[in-house]
Amino acid sequence: MNDASQLSLTQSYGPIFMIVAFSLFIAVTMFTLASLLGPKNPTPEKAIPYECGSESTGAAHVKQSVKFYLTAILFVVFDIEAIFLYPWAVLFQRLGVTGLVEMLVFLTVLTAALVYCWKKGALEWQT
Amino acid sequence: MNLVLLLSPILIPTVGALVLMMLDAFQKEDGGLAMPTALLHFTAAAMALALWQRGVPSDTSALHGFLAIDKTSLFLDATIALGGGIASLLAGGYLAEHKLDRGEYYPLIAFSTAGAMLLVSASDMLMLFLGLETMSLGVYAMTGFRRGSPRSAEASLKYFLLGSFAAALMLFGSALLYAVTGHTDYAGIAEVLHAAPANAAADAAAAIQVVTRSRISILAMLLIVIAMAFKVGAVPFHMWTPDAYEGAPTSTMAYMSSVVKAAAFGAFARVMLAVYGDAASAGSAAGWPAMLAWVAVATMTVGNLVALTQTSVKRMLAYSSIAHAGYVLLGVIAAPREGTGTTAYASVLFYLLAYTVSNMGAVGALILAGRRGAESVSYDDLAGYARRHPAAGFAMTLFLLSLTGVPPTVGFFAKFYVIRATLDAGYTALALIAVVNSAVSAYYYLGVLVKMYMRDPAPGAALASPMRSGYVTVAILTAAVFVVWMGVMPERWLDLAREAVGAATAAAPSAATAGGNAAP
Numbered sequence: 096m097n098d099a100s101q102l103s104l105t106q107s108y109g110p111i112f113m114i115v116a117f118s119l120f121i122a123v124t125m126f127t128l129a130s131l132l133g134p135k136n137p138t139p140e141k142a143i144p145y146e147c148g149s150e151s152t153g154a155a156h157v158k159q160s161v162k163f164y165l166t167a168i169l170f171v172v173f174d175i176e177a178i179f180l181y182p183w184a185v186l187f188q189r190l191g192v193t194g195l196v197e198m199l200v201f202l203t204v205l206t207a208a209l210v211y212c213w214k215k216g217a218l219e220w221q222t
Numbered sequence: 223m224n225l226v227l228l229l230s231p232i233l234i235p236t237v238g239a240l241v242l243m244m245l246d247a248f249q250k251e252d253g254g255l256a257m258p259t260a261l262l263h264f265t266a267a268a269m270a271l272a273l274w275q276r277g278v279p280s281d282t283s284a285l286h287g288f289l290a291i292d293k294t295s296l297f298l299d300a301t302i303a304l305g306g307g308i309a310s311l312l313a314g315g316y317l318a319e320h321k322l323d324r325g326e327y328y329p330l331i332a333f334s335t336a337g338a339m340l341l342v343s344a345s346d347m348l349m350l351f352l353g354l355e356t357m358s359l360g361v362y363a364m365t366g367f368r369r370g371s372p373r374s375a376e377a378s379l380k381y382f383l384l385g386s387f388a389a390a391l392m393l394f395g396s397a398l399l400y401a402v403t404g405h406t407d408y409a410g411i412a413e414v415l416h417a418a419p420a421n422a423a424a425d426a427a428a429a430i431q432v433v434t435r436s437r438i439s440i441l442a443m444l445l446i447v448i449a450m451a452f453k454v455g456a457v458p459f460h461m462w463t464p465d466a467y468e469g470a471p472t473s474t475m476a477y478m479s480s481v482v483k484a485a486a487f488g489a490f491a492r493v494m495l496a497v498y499g500d501a502a503s504a505g506s507a508a509g510w511p512a513m514l515a516w517v518a519v520a521t522m523t524v525g526n527l528v529a530l531t532q533t534s535v536k537r538m539l540a541y542s543s544i545a546h547a548g549y550v551l552l553g554v555i556a557a558p559r560e561g562t563g564t565t566a567y568a569s570v571l572f573y574l575l576a577y578t579v580s581n582m583g584a585v586g587a588l589i590l591a592g593r594r595g596a597e598s599v600s601y602d603d604l605a606g607y608a609r610r611h612p613a614a615g616f617a618m619t620l621f622l623l624s625l626t627g628v629p630p631t632v633g634f635f636a637k638f639y640v641i642r643a644t645l646d647a648g649y650t651a652l653a654l655i656a657v658v659n660s661a662v663s664a665y666y667y668l669g670v671l672v673k674m675y676m677r678d679p680a681p682g683a684a685l686a687s688p689m690r691s692g693y694v695t696v697a698i699l700t701a702a703v704f705v706v707w708m709g710v711m712p713e714r715w716l717d718l719a720r721e722a723v724g725a726a727t728a729a730a731p732s733a734a735t736a737g738g739n740a741a742p
Contacts, residue, residue: 109329150648204240207240207243207244208243210244210247211243211246211247214248215247
């Protein structure tokens, strides 16, 4: 059993290592060839940074409003709620009353969080 | 119903935190949540004591092995809830005085307390992680609560990054243990680790597997020790401590240095004893007490030596909390020893409670000494303070003497029991180093007293005068009651701690039977 598990471990992870090695090989080869064979003729126009083909404006580091994070976090929270609800719905019959109560507790906590966010103004975009 | 009863010490702060959130969201103006939060904590402490008195229900199958609700966890729950309650009161005074009083703080404290209780009750690696994160997330936010201050933000970020790193290490260690044992619960892991030598003789392949398992379990042990050392602030994983403590609002510092430390130590001792406690069959991983001994020496020595050079009392208390982590480690090191181990484990619990009340009191006295715009943080700020304000000065004196370890206070007995346990376990050199360190620490604690009683403030310097806050006064009085009560009747409290761990060792799987004949 031990030998078998050892063997299957190598077997199952072997292809992954092969893919890693192969992709490394391709990437390194391409970059090396490009830098060795490619023509180099830098001009000032070519050296300036650009975005989407046009000249870039402003600094590269822009401050993001904290609202984006709030929205992202709320999205993740409710995403996770959905992830929990699906398997619960599938197993609803087997989980029975205990499952229902547990899910209700979970949803109550989540609703409390939503109400809190709402009252605190986290859902307002313009404040 | 049984489940609700078992979990009630944890459920009270959890449900309470939700209610506090609603109160905060719907109230017209900020403030006024300190008293409900404190009452919530004290109720949780009372519930833990009631469960203790009533006898813990023996049928804990409803917990499915995820949590161990026994007297050890109830003792620690009560310690945590008491500390959290005092911290809420301190926050009520401090935040209002320094115009930081926004309602979010109080649900955060309650959530952290619930997490801390989960942490000390955990008997499964998953619960351990969950408790650790629930506790820490609240504290990260409370650390950065002084939003306008870059120092507070720096402290919060530093604590958050290093704390997440430690949590990741802990998770990695748990994953390795699961990989080699197929269990996440302490009992299951220990059982597989213990069973290993018996199968070893069967065939060569099994023997190889046993060796692999033993090596991986050592690696997992190291990762868990490192993660816990981060949380308790033991050298060499203490770098975040002074900055995080100094930058945090002082009431958060009180919570971090007492409650978080007590919870982390409680969980640390439990996981080490339950998984690696049995010297006979844990293999080379059973060498952890010897390894921790070096950590303890480094922690005590570095903490004390650096504390000597501080000019800020707040920073000095941060380093002193590192030094105290070293003293508690002594008890943890002695705990797996057969025979004397139980008393050593009890001395750890005693120390955690004693340190919680002493440190809460000391930080509380420091909070009391700072008015808005003139927070007393340095030794110089406190010059002549006790002569101008004898009562407030006396409060500071009492708690600092307790931290030093002067007899009528609890600090002396806490150190005494831990050092005695170290001696009983045969670590004479370690005990000696602890005593020397304790003597060194007197210099910087008593330095505050010298400043307060014997020095005059520099001409033109702002005079420290105590703020007026019923909350802070009540918090300090509560802490003082425990410091004196436990100092006057230490044996009674030690007996309680002994009772707490006695139940735990009886319930621990096979530690007594399997390791009985192999004890040195």
